[in-house]
Amino acid sequence: MFRRIRRALLLRKPIDSESSAVVSALPLWKALTESEKTRLLRDVRILVHEKNWQGVGMALSMEHKVTIAAYAARIVLYRGIDEYRDLHSIYVFPSSISERNADSSGRFLGMANNLGQVLLSWAAVKKGIRKSNDGHCVTTHEFAHVLDAADGSFDGTPVLNRGAYAPWARVMSEHFLQLRAASRKKRVIDEYGATNEAEFFAVATEFYFEKPNSLKKRAPELFLALDSYYKQKST
C-alpha cells in the first residue's frame, strides 16, 4: 500500500535528464520499441529508488545505478518489476570481489545470493554491455539468478505458471545435458552454462537477450521456453 503511494509520487515527477541520458546511450536502448522504452525508464527509476545501492570501495554515481538497473529491468520488461520484490541490495565493486567468484577462465563475474543481494564488479558490468550481441552480460546473468531464486532455490527454474513446470523441466534438462556433452563447435550457449542447472538458466538468459536469432535457429525449443517465460506477465 505505502509502496504503491511512494511509487505513484515518484513517477509523477518527470525523470531527471541525467538518468534518461544514461539509459538512452546504452546499447540495449536502440532495440526497444517506444512503449518498451517508456516502461524501461519507469522500471529503472523504481529500481534505483526502491533498492539499497552500495558502492564498496567506490562511490556510486547515478550512472552506475541507472546502467545496472536498466539491464536488470530489461529482462523483466514483460513480467513486471515486482519480480524483484525479494531483492534488497545491490553492491557494486570497482573491479573484483574475490577469486572465489571467478569462473574457470579467472574472469570475475558477480554474484547473487539468497539474502536478496546482488554483487557486481563495475568493470565486469562495463565489459558485459560493451558488445550487446556476444552472449556475455554479467548484469543480465546475475539478475537471472535473482529470478531463479524467487521460489527459494537456485535450481534453474524460476516461478512459472501452473502447468508450465513439466515442459520447462523437459526442455531445460535436455539442453543442459546436450551442452554438457557437446564439443566446442556444437555448443549453443557458453560452456559455463554446463556447470549446473542454475548456471544453465543464467547463461541461456544471456544468450536469449544478446543472441536471440542464433538461439532461435540453433535451439528453437530452448528459445521458445525462455521466450514464453520472459514475455509473459507474472501473476
Ligand SMILES: [Zn+2]
Ligand atoms: Zn552464475
